[in-house]
Amino acid sequence: MHRSRNSPFPLITPIARPPGPVGQSAPTTDRPEGQPLTMSPEITRYNGKPQVTPLRSVPPVERFTPLTSHVAISPTVSVVVPAMNEAENLPHVFATLPHWIDEIVLVDGNSVDDTVAVAKRLRPNVRIVTQTGKGKGNALSAGFAACTSDIIVMIDADGSTDGREIIHFVGSLVTGADFVKGSRYASGGGSDDLTFNRRFGNKVLTGLVNRIYGTRYTDLCYGYNAFWARHLDALDLDCDGFEVETLMNIRAARAGLRVHEVPSYERSRIHGESNLHVVRDGVRVLKTIIREWRRRPAQPMPEPASAPAADRGVA
Numbered sequence: 001m002h003r004s005r006n007s008p009f010p011l012i013t014p015i016a017r018p019p020g021p022v023g024q025s026a027p028t029t030d031r032p033e034g035q036p037l038t039m040s041p042e043i044t045r046y047n048g049k050p051q052v053t054p055l056r057s058v059p060p061v062e063r064f065t066p067l068t069s070h071v072a073i074s075p076t077v078s079v080v081v082p083a084m085n086e087a088e089n090l091p092h093v094f095a096t097l098p099h100w101i102d103e104i105v106l107v108d109g110n111s112v113d114d115t116v117a118v119a120k121r122l123r124p125n126v127r128i129v130t131q132t133g134k135g136k137g138n139a140l141s142a143g144f145a146a147c148t149s150d151i152i153v154m155i156d157a158d159g160s161t162d163g164r165e166i167i168h169f170v171g172s173l174v175t176g177a178d179f180v181k182g183s184r185y186a187s188g189g190g191s192d193d194l195t196f197n198r199r200f201g202n203k204v205l206t207g208l209v210n211r212i213y214g215t216r217y218t219d220l221c222y223g224y225n226a227f228w229a230r231h232l233d234a235l236d237l238d239c240d241g242f243e244v245e246t247l248m249n250i251r252a253a254r255a256g257l258r259v260h261e262v263p264s265y266e267r268s269r270i271h272g273e274s275n276l277h278v279v280r281d282g283v284r285v286l287k288t289i290i291r292e293w294r295r296r297p298a299q300p301m302p303e304p305a306s307a308p309a310a311d312r313g314v315a
């Protein structure tokens with residue numbers, strides 16, 4: 001998709017690259033007039049000989065958005081925020097969202113407070129989707145379907161997840177991941193919100209999924225994730241409740257997507273109470289794992305796409 005950004009972007013300029021290793025011409029200096037600049041070649045070895053494979057063209061400079069003074073990306077980013085009665089928390093959540101995201105999609109769970117009004121006041125261009133069914137899974141499915149960007153990030157509306165971490169998810173996607181999971185157990189991650197029961201249940205369920213799918217997930221039931229929108233069909237979400245993250249993680253593994261984990265710190269929800277019930281929703285997660293296991297394909301799981309990682313990420 002194309003974005004309409006007018007900002008002249010001074011950080012990326014075509015650089016005349018120095019000649020490559022002896023015997024190889026520099027791919028950018030002998031480019032015919034009018035041809036787009038190509039990315040730096042990937043140097044691989046084949047039968048012991050170095051091979052230079054030019055990657056595909058760099059998108060036009062106008063399509064790049066600076067994220068920091070060192071990083072710019074060309075794909076667009078949508079953030080999906082499921083929210084049910086989170087009016088008091090939204091100001092905190094929206095304040096952490098980076099200025100460079102392209103779209104916020106708030107999925108309202110028929111809130112009886114001012115969730116929608118507050119969201120509109122904070123961000124007049126927020127897109128409001130009203131879910132037709134019930135539950136977080138149903139809300140996320142509706143939100144994902146409404147997104148128009150290349151990358152989709154999901155974040156909670158209770159103040160527990162920090163929008164300033166989005167750059168880590170996006171960074172991982174543009175450098176080769178298909179699907180990025182936040183993890184409270186990865187080095188640098190943590191939680192103020194996990195009770196003993198939730199921690200225990202998550203550990204058991206994570207171990208079960210890892211055993212069945214050969215994955216090495218460290219955190220199965222966490223609501224901070226991101227992925228390329230082009231993988232929505234592979235995820236094929238068809239659930240209603242808090243089992244949604246589990247289903248996404250299982251379907252990502254089954255589809256052979258390249259899954260990365262990034263550390264994430266979960267704070268306690270700021271106002272209000274959790275809608276999750278450990279036993280009820282733990283059982284739903286377990287049922288989801290068993291149902292997916294029964295449906296597992298007879299053939300082995302597909303290999304991840306073989307295109308160079310750094311190129312596949314750049315939409």
Ligand SMILES: Nc1nc2c(ncn2[C@@H]2O[C@H](COP(=O)(O)OP(=O)(O)O)[C@@H](O)[C@H]2O)c(=O)[nH]1
Binds near residue numbers: 082135273
């Ligand atoms: N739209 C919508 N959002 C929901 C629903 N259930 C939970 N959420 C949102 O999902 C996020 C996580 O829910 P929360 O109750 O904090 O569960 P916990 O984080 O697992 O304790 C919050 O932003 C909630 O407002 C729902 O049925 N519909």
Ligand SMILES: [Mg+2]
Binds near residue numbers: 160274
């Ligand atoms: Mg929460």
